[in-house]
Amino acid sequence: MASVSLRSVHKKFGPITVLQSIDLDIEDGEFVVLVGPSGCGKSTLLRSIAGLETINGGEIHIGERQVNHVAPKDRDIAMVFQSYALYPHMDVRRNMGFSLNLRKSPTRMVVERVSAASTKLGLNSLLDRLPKQLSGGQRQRVAMGRAIVRNPQVFLFDEPLSNLDAKLRATMRTEIKALHQSLKTTAIYVTHDQVEAMTMANRIVVMSDGVIQQVGAPLELYDRPANIFVAGFIGSPTMNFFDAVIDGKQAGLADGSLLALPASAAVTEGQKVVIGIRPEHLHFTDTGIPGTVVVVEPLGMSTQVTLDAARERVTLLALERPVLAPGDRKHLTARPQDIHVFDRASGLRVN
Amino acid sequence: MPGQSRFQRIAGTIGVYGAIACYVVFALLPIYWTIKISVTPQDLLYSEGIRLWPSRMTLANYASVLEATDFPRYFLNSIIVSVATAVIVTAVASFAGYALSRFRFRGKALVSLVLLLTQTFPLVMVIPPIYRIMGQLGLTDNLYGLIIIYTAFNIAFATFLMQSFLDGVPKDLEEAAMIDGCTRFEALRRVILPLTLPGMGATVAFVFTAAWSELLFGLMLINSESQKTFSVGLLTFVGKFAVDWGQMMAASVLALIPVCLFFLFLQRYLVTGLTAGAVKG
Numbered sequence: 001m002a003s004v005s006l007r008s009v010h011k012k013f014g015p016i017t018v019l020q021s022i023d024l025d026i027e028d029g030e031f032v033v034l035v036g037p038s039g040c041g042k043s044t045l046l047r048s049i050a051g052l053e054t055i056n057g058g059e060i061h062i063g064e065r066q067v068n069h070v071a072p073k074d075r076d077i078a079m080v081f082q083s084y085a086l087y088p089h090m091d092v093r094r095n096m097g098f099s100l101n102l103r104k105s106p107t108r109m110v111v112e113r114v115s116a117a118s119t120k121l122g123l124n125s126l127l128d129r130l131p132k133q134l135s136g137g138q139r140q141r142v143a144m145g146r147a148i149v150r151n152p153q154v155f156l157f158d159e160p161l162s163n164l165d166a167k168l169r170a171t172m173r174t175e176i177k178a179l180h181q182s183l184k185t186t187a188i189y190v191t192h193d194q195v196e197a198m199t200m201a202n203r204i205v206v207m208s209d210g211v212i213q214q215v216g217a218p219l220e221l222y223d224r225p226a227n228i229f230v231a232g233f234i235g236s237p238t239m240n241f242f243d244a245v246i247d248g249k250q251a252g253l254a255d256g257s258l259l260a261l262p263a264s265a266a267v268t269e270g271q272k273v274v275i276g277i278r279p280e281h282l283h284f285t286d287t288g289i290p291g292t293v294v295v296v297e298p299l300g301m302s303t304q305v306t307l308d309a310a311r312e313r314v315t316l317l318a319l320e321r322p323v324l325a326p327g328d329r330k331h332l333t334a335r336p337q338d339i340h341v342f343d344r345a346s347g348l349r350v351n
Numbered sequence: 352m353p354g355q356s357r358f359q360r361i362a363g364t365i366g367v368y369g370a371i372a373c374y375v376v377f378a379l380l381p382i383y384w385t386i387k388i389s390v391t392p393q394d395l396l397y398s399e400g401i402r403l404w405p406s407r408m409t410l411a412n413y414a415s416v417l418e419a420t421d422f423p424r425y426f427l428n429s430i431i432v433s434v435a436t437a438v439i440v441t442a443v444a445s446f447a448g449y450a451l452s453r454f455r456f457r458g459k460a461l462v463s464l465v466l467l468l469t470q471t472f473p474l475v476m477v478i479p480p481i482y483r484i485m486g487q488l489g490l491t492d493n494l495y496g497l498i499i500i501y502t503a504f505n506i507a508f509a510t511f512l513m514q515s516f517l518d519g520v521p522k523d524l525e526e527a528a529m530i531d532g533c534t535r536f537e538a539l540r541r542v543i544l545p546l547t548l549p550g551m552g553a554t555v556a557f558v559f560t561a562a563w564s565e566l567l568f569g570l571m572l573i574n575s576e577s578q579k580t581f582s583v584g585l586l587t588f589v590g591k592f593a594v595d596w597g598q599m600m601a602a603s604v605l606a607l608i609p610v611c612l613f614f615l616f617l618q619r620y621l622v623t624g625l626t627a628g629a630v631k632g
Contacts, residue, residue: 085523
């Protein structure tokens with residue numbers, strides 16, 4: 001096990017900069033999730049740590065060692081690919097033992113490690129099968145097993161669950177998290193799915209356009225997003241945003257209605273801001289922002305209501321079951337402490 | 352298929368098999384005819400007219416081809432040339448195809464273009480310069496010359512063939528192998544190569560048959576009996592005043608045998624779908 005640290009890592013593909021001065025410290029045993037929309041550089045960053053991409057500047061350390069010029073095979077890492085990348089001409093046993101056999105490990109050790117991993121992952125009955133004889137979930141498990149037998153310093157996961165169906169994905173998510181809790185090996189996990197990020201990570205790294213937007217614990221990111229991008233990316237359904245202008249202690253929305261701001265907001269009179277309110281923090285009241293119900297979606301545990309209010313499409317998540325019909329006129333409000341205020345020009349949080 | 356009557360289904364099946372039968376007859380009739388002529392006694396060849404099978408059979412043509420002519424020698428030469436060409440071309444094309452498939456390098460587009468260009472020249476146009484060059488190098492009238500020429504002419508196509516096969520092997524596999532502890536070359540040898548065997552089999556088969564049946568360069572570069580390949584040797588049955596059809600056909604049938612054996616051997620490598628299960632799907 002080892003820590004991983006990145007110092008102003010740069011990466012270009014031809015004229016296009018895909019990573020800009022990435023600084024990140026990952027502690028020993030931590031589960032860090034890199035999340036962001038496609039093309040944000042998260043996979044490139046992971047592949048740079050793996051040594052599959054050469055970086056154009058900066059330093060990558062695994063443990064005490066600077067690995068910029070170390071070949072992937074000598075970095076003592078294991079990687080689980082989105083496509084699983086199982087060797088099709090080898091059965092499950094040989095797939096899992098491949099890395100140990102390459103290192104000329106004693107046969108007894110290979111057998112022991114493979115059988116320990118396969119027991120852990122429930123693969124014992126499949127050891128003699130070829131990858132093509134396995135289901136998607138089983139292949140995923142074999143890919144995990146191949147990583148585990150290595151007992152590497154760091155696990156790297158490149159969107160390992162995105163080829164699975166929704167139900168299996170939820171199961172594997174829990175399994176990977178449980179596996180990490182028992183192995184306690186440093187893990188770096190790339191996904192575009194913010195639910196995976198929220199549920200699995202000790203810390204989340206949100207990336208966009210090759211830049212780290214925010215690093216923090218899942219709930220920290222959820223409760224105090226540093227900028228509009230993080231606020232909009234983390235959370236489902238996504239946060240509601242309103243353009244507003246500061247008017248004393250309040251924010252004036254596009255339709256002229258006023259919203260009380262949190263006391264912590266560092267704003268000046270007339271400043272153009274963006275107000276962010278999570279769907280579960282919006283409530284129906286008698287006064288407040290007027291809105292018209294567009295769609296009502298009962299989810300069982302909660303009800304998702306889409307409204308038109310203050311010239312925006314707004315989502316409200318109600319735990320009670322409101323009786324509503326499309327076209328109903330309602331009023332919305334949110335408690336000041338639940339309101340996120342961002343500067344419109346810089347996109348940064350100001351409260 | 353659903354929504355079809357029993358009659359339509361049967362008619363469809365008959366149509367499909369009928370079409371295949373027509374094609375098979377069309378493709379195999381010349382070979383059948385070759386075999387037929389080869390076992391027809393000399394005296395019946397012109398006297399019996401067109402018959403599907405002669406009234407008497409003989410193996411005399413085979414016996415005289417094997418005993419009275421240089422054909423065993425031609426055969427051996429053809430096998431040496433074809434096997435050597437197939438092996439060299441496939442080895443070079445595999446590495447070249449790998450480079451074109453996996454690496455980005457300066458001049459890659461140009462290399463591809465030049466390879467493609469070599470395929471566009473009419474052979475007849477390049478024979479005189481090649482004859483001169485080979486003559487000065489002392490490579491006329493021997494098998495090395497033929498191997499070099501055949502290799503040169505087949506390598507472009509074989510490279511593209513191997514490139515497309517290698518493109519079909521997911522990049523993730525060798526990256527996984529490199530993380531698991533392989534150098535790039537080990538990853539190539541342990542993971543990529545076993546998965547491209549069908550492709551290499553196809554390339555070997557293609558080049559082998561091309562070299563086996565090549566006539567033009569063989570005719571131009573080879574003079575002495577001892578260096579002739581079988582396709583050149585076949586022409587010795589064309590005399591000034593007559594063609595010995597029986598012996599010529601017998602020799603042709605014998606020439607088919609190595610190719611058939613070769614394909615029989617390669618068949619298991621030509622099965623596609625070896626990479627199934629590597630990645631999703």
